[in-house]
Every structure is written in structure tokens, then in C-alpha cells.
Amino acid sequence: MSTAASARAADLRAGDAKAAPLGAPKTAAGKVAVWADERTGIAKGASVMLKKVFPDHWSFMLGEVAMYSMIICLLTGVFLTFWFVPSMGEVAYQGSYLPLKGITMSEAYSSTLAISFDVRGGLLIRQIHHWAALMFVVSLSVHMFRVFFTGAFRKPREINWVIGTILSMLALIEGFAGYSLPDDLLSGTGIRAAEGFMRSIPIVGSWVSYIVFGGAFPGEAIIPRLYSVHILLLPAILVGLFAAHLILVMVHKHTQYPGPGRTENNVVGFPLMPVYTAKAGGFFFLVFGLLTLISALVTINPIWAYGPYDPSPVTAGSQPDWYMGFADGALRLLPGALEFEIFGFTLSLNVFLGAILLIPVMYTITGAYPFIERWVTGDNREHHLLDRPRNAPTRTALGVAAITAYIILFLAAGNDIMAIRLQMSINDITEALRVLFFVAPVLAFWVTKRICLSLQRHDRDTVLHGRESGTLVRTAEGKYYEVHEDLDPYTRWKLVSFESPAPIAIGSGKDANGVSSKAAKKERRRAKLSRFYFKDRVEPVTPAELAAAHHHGEHEAIEAPSAAPQAVKRAKQD
Numbered sequence: 001m002s003t004a005a006s007a008r009a010a011d012l013r014a015g016d017a018k019a020a021p022l023g024a025p026k027t028a029a030g031k032v033a034v035w036a037d038e039r040t041g042i043a044k045g046a047s048v049m050l051k052k053v054f055p056d057h058w059s060f061m062l063g064e065v066a067m068y069s070m071i072i073c074l075l076t077g078v079f080l081t082f083w084f085v086p087s088m089g090e091v092a093y094q095g096s097y098l099p100l101k102g103i104t105m106s107e108a109y110s111s112t113l114a115i116s117f118d119v120r121g122g123l124l125i126r127q128i129h130h131w132a133a134l135m136f137v138v139s140l141s142v143h144m145f146r147v148f149f150t151g152a153f154r155k156p157r158e159i160n161w162v163i164g165t166i167l168s169m170l171a172l173i174e175g176f177a178g179y180s181l182p183d184d185l186l187s188g189t190g191i192r193a194a195e196g197f198m199r200s201i202p203i204v205g206s207w208v209s210y211i212v213f214g215g216a217f218p219g220e221a222i223i224p225r226l227y228s229v230h231i232l233l234l235p236a237i238l239v240g241l242f243a244a245h246l247i248l249v250m251v252h253k254h255t256q257y258p259g260p261g262r263t264e265n266n267v268v269g270f271p272l273m274p275v276y277t278a279k280a281g282g283f284f285f286l287v288f289g290l291l292t293l294i295s296a297l298v299t300i301n302p303i304w305a306y307g308p309y310d311p312s313p314v315t316a317g318s319q320p321d322w323y324m325g326f327a328d329g330a331l332r333l334l335p336g337a338l339e340f341e342i343f344g345f346t347l348s349l350n351v352f353l354g355a356i357l358l359i360p361v362m363y364t365i366t367g368a369y370p371f372i373e374r375w376v377t378g379d380n381r382e383h384h385l386l387d388r389p390r391n392a393p394t395r396t397a398l399g400v401a402a403i404t405a406y407i408i409l410f411l412a413a414g415n416d417i418m419a420i421r422l423q424m425s426i427n428d429i430t431e432a433l434r435v436l437f438f439v440a441p442v443l444a445f446w447v448t449k450r451i452c453l454s455l456q457r458h459d460r461d462t463v464l465h466g467r468e469s470g471t472l473v474r475t476a477e478g479k480y481y482e483v484h485e486d487l488d489p490y491t492r493w494k495l496v497s498f499e500s501p502a503p504i505a506i507g508s509g510k511d512a513n514g515v516s517s518k519a520a521k522k523e524r525r526r527a528k529l530s531r532f533y534f535k536d537r538v539e540p541v542t543p544a545e546l547a548a549a550h551h552h553g554e555h556e557a558i559e560a561p562s563a564a565p566q567a568v569k570r571a572k573q574d
Contacts, residue, residue, distance in 0.1 A: 050273035069136035076129040085111040086227035105308035127295035150386040165367035188309025200351035329412030330354030393452035401441035456538035504530040
């Protein structure tokens with residue numbers, strides 16, 4: 001055999017090309033990939049990443065919209081930096097917008113006008129940048145709502161939830177810095193308000209204002225400093241946090257909604273390459289195209305209508321961008337009686353609490369929630385399957401209550417506009433909103449929890465007795481009942497595959513010798529919170545209950561929740 005092989009090899013004609021080694025790249029791209037892999041070892045990691053499976057559900061796109069909006073902000077922001085001049089030096093405007101020609105203004109405002117009227121495509125890019133920033137904030141917020149209401153923040157994703165919380169808070173600061181840069185009358189009014197907020201910080205407020213503004217307001221340093229923060233510091237932090245967020249998503253694998261074949265140990269979906277990559281790429285261009293269309297058709301922040309900033313006039317009806325509205329509303333609702341003197345210092349808590357303290361406190365509570373819930377429930381397991389919001393009624397009700405409080409604060413930011421439009425007293429509107437801030441969240445909590453429990457009971461009834469078919473049957477005894485269609489296994493799976501934890505029992509708080517435990521108070525407090533979370537609950541249908549309902553064959557009344565644990569015990573005994 002070897003002699004024949006050698007003979008055949010010797011029969012090659014002159015000029016014949018030798019066969020390439022098995023697996024050798026044949027294209028230029030393949031050769032480049034091999035070259036890079038030999039020097040970086042990237043192939044193994046890339047192979048694992050490209051085979052990563054992602055579930056397919058529309059709600060998961062909310063996070064993608066946030067990521068794409070941030071990318072669009074970065075791209076358009078680079079374009080704007082070519083012409084924007086971050087300086088408060090005064091110049092006489094000589095651009096093409098005639099109503100402001102010859103007026104003295106800052107170089108920042110003049111360059112923004114030049115971008116809007118003299119740079120080809122500048123106004124469109126400016127508007128895309130602004131609309132993308134708004135889209136980034138709203139999509140990030142809605143994405144966090146999805147994560148919260150479905151319980152996607154549970155172990156092992158607590159760190160990712162904290163990262164998302166920090167991203168959301170920094171997005172507000174980045175947005176404020178961005179719309180303050182043009183130095184028009186509206187943004188200048190916002191900066192003037194921010195300077196007042198800084199001064200309300202107890203003891204050190206005036207020093208903080210002096211350091212930030214480089215002297216007395218307005219100074220000449222605030223625009224260059226905001227520019228550095230807006231294009232360097234905060235974008236670097238945001239990109240870094242986003243990268244960490246995506247890496248953790250890869251490490252932990254993606255969450256998924258319950259369904260047949262979906263467990264805590266697998267992910268049902270499509271691989272990153274080629275399916276998900278193609279879908280994600282197409283979705284990016286859809287988001288970019290939609291933002292471009294909105295920016296071309298809907299004007300936002302027309303700075304030429306406001307004029308340059310001047311500390312003397314006050315812009316009536318001026319409002320911040322919507323995402324800062326809740327803080328403005330809190331500022332308006334806080335009573336003036338919270339300003340007082342102590343030890344020779346004036347404490348303006350009516351300003352400090354709403355304008356400075358509210359945002360970090362709110363986001364601290366938000367970031368700490370996964371750890372609070374884990375402590376209350378005592379659940380240290382990993383969770384990769386999502387909850388239906390109705391199956392976690394207390395958590396869902398808490399989320400709706402928080403959103404309700406946010407809406408009240410947001411409405412309060414327009415109390416002056418409402419008073420003018422509705423011909424009402426601004427004092428009456430303010431007092432009503434103060435009452436609603438404390439009453440509406442409690443009412444929203446109660447109503448939401450009742451709705452969730454009612455939906456759970458409806459699901460339980462549907463599983464036990466099927467869907468109403470509308471067909472009436474008469475028995476030989478003259479009795480009538482409606483025929484119910486049985487659910488298919490796939491639909492039934494979604495309605496029964498959840499847990500309904502029982503409240504933690506309150507122990508005696510004493511050891512075997514009758515001595516009170518040091519942790520007794522802590523455990524009692526935890527038991528009370530557990531009772532708050534799980535006192536009202538509906539047990540999922542057990543196989544024994546389902547078999548009994550099918551055996552009976554008629555529409556029975558739903559079993560009371562209090563009897564459900566007994567049914568579970570009977571099922572286990574059977």
C-alpha cells in the first residue's frame with residue numbers, strides 16, 4: 001500500500017498545486033481569523049459565546065432598545081463634538097438665524113445655533129441625539145419594570161440588578177448635563193435651579209456650589225465642566241457598566257418564562273449566531289430608523305425660541321425633561337415649614353429632601369430590594385424561570401404602589417400649568433397632591449394585590465374545570481350544566497408551574513433552657529414581613545385536585561385558599 005501511494009504521488013505533473021492541509025482557511029477572512037486566533041486565543045471564547053442560547057420573547061427587547069439607544073447617543077454625540085464649543089465666553093451672533101443676529105451670547109449657545117442652522121444635517125443629528133437620550137431613559141426604566149415584576153433580579157442576578165439601578169440613576173444625571181450644555185434660557189434656568197439645590201445641602205451647600213461653579217454663579221466654568229462630565233466621565237462609566245451587565249448575562253445565562261421543556265437548568269431559544277445576531281442587527285436598524293423618523297418630524301428643544309441665557313429673566317412655565325419631573329414635583333410638594341435655623345445655620349430641608357436627597361435614597365432602596373426580599377423569604381436558591389406578576393401579588397403590588405407615588409410626584413411638577421389650564425387654585429392642587437402622595441400608593445397596593453389574587457383564582461378555576469364552551473347539557477334527571485373544555489397540557493403548564501410560599505412561623509424566641517435568643521427580635525420582625533408577603537395566597541392546583549375535578553365531570557365551585565394546604569396534604573398521603 002505504501003509503495004502504491006508513493007508511486008501515485010510521483011505521478012503529479014509539473015505545475016500541479018499541492019493539496020492544502022486539512023482545515024486550512026481558503027478565504028482572506030479565514031486567514032485573518034486564524035492569524036488573530038494564533039496570537040490571542042480568541043477562537044475558543046468566541047465559539048462558546050456565539051453558541052449561547054437566548055430565549056425569544058418580546059419583553060426581552062426592552063433591554064436591547066436601551067442598549068441601541070445608548071449606541072445611537074454615542075454615535076451622534078461624536079458628530080456634535082466636532083462643532084460644539086464648550087465655552088461661556090461672550091460673542092456677537094453672526095449666524096444665519098436672523099432673529100438673533102447681533103445678540104451677545106455665549107460661545108456654547110452660538111455653536112449650538114450653528115449646528116442647528118449652518119451645519120448640514122446638524123439639526124437632525126441634534127434631535128436624534130436628544131430623542132435617543134429620552135428613549136434610553138424610558139426603555140431602561142421599562143426594562144427594569146420587567147425585571148422587577150417577573151422576579152428576574154433574584155439569585156444569582158442581584159449584582160446585575162444593582163448595576164441596572166446605577167445605570168438608571170446615572171442616565172438621569174447624564175441627561176441633565178446634556179440638555180444644560182446649549183446655555184439657552186431654558187437650560188440656564190435649570191442650571192440656576194441646580195445651583196440653588198446645591199446650596200440647600202446642610203452646612204456645606206455654599207462650598208459645594210462654589211467648587212462646582214468655580215466661584216459665584218454663573219461663573220465661566222460650569223459649561224466646560226458639564227461638557228467633560230457629559231462626553232467623558234459619565235459615558236465611560238455607562239459603557240463600562242453596560243459591558244459588565246452583558247458579561248453577567250452571558251455568565252448567568254438568560255432568564256425565561258415558564259413553559260413545557262423549560263427548567264431552571266436549561267434555556268430554550270435560538271443561538272447567538274446566526275439567528276439572534278441577525279434579529280438583533282435588524283432590530284438595531286429599526287430602532288435607529290424610528291428615532292430618525294421621529295427626529296425628522298417632531299421638534300424637540302428648539303433653543304432658538306428661548307434665546308441665550310440671562311440670569312435676570314425667569315422663564316415662566318419652564319419644565320425639566322420628563323425623567324427629572326418627579327424630583328421637581330417633590331420639591332413643589334414639600335412644605336415651606338421645613339426651612340428653619342439651628343445653631344446659626346439655615347436648613348432648607350424643603351429643598352434638600354426633594355432636590356438632592358430623593359434620587360439617591362430612591363435608587364438605594366431600589367437596589368437593595370432583591371436582598372430585602374431574599375431575607376424575608378429565606379430563599380437562597382438560583383432562579384432562572386421568571387414569575388408571572390400575578391403569582392407574586394405582594395411584590396407586584398409594591399411595584400405598582402411605587403409607580404403610583406412616582407406618577408403623583410410627576411404630576412406635581414406641573415401644578416402651575418394645571419392651575420392655569422383648569423382655572424383652579426394652585427394651593428388647592430398642591431394640597432390635593434400632597435394627600436394623594438400618601439393615599440394613592442396604599443390604595444394602588446390594595447387594589448393591585450386583590451386583582452392578582454383574583455387572577456390566580458381564575459387560573460385555578462380554569463385548570464380545574466377547563467374553559468367554558470357555551471354548550472349546555474341536560475341530564476336524564478333534568479339537571480343542566482355547561483360543558484367545559486379541558487386545557488391542553490402546554491396551557492395548563494403555565495397556570496400551575498409556580499410556587500406559593502407559606503409565611504414563616506413565629507418561634508418562641510427561646511432556647512431549650514428558656515433563655516431568650518439574641519436574634520429573637522430579628523426573627524419576629526422577619527416573620528411579620530413574611531406574613532405581610534404571603535398571608536394572602538392561592539395554592540397552585542395539585543395533580544390530585546385535577547384528577548378529582550376530572551372525575552366529577554361538572555363545574556364545581558373553586559376550593560377556598562384556606563383549604564388548599566389540606567388538599568396538598570391529602571395529595572401527598574395518596
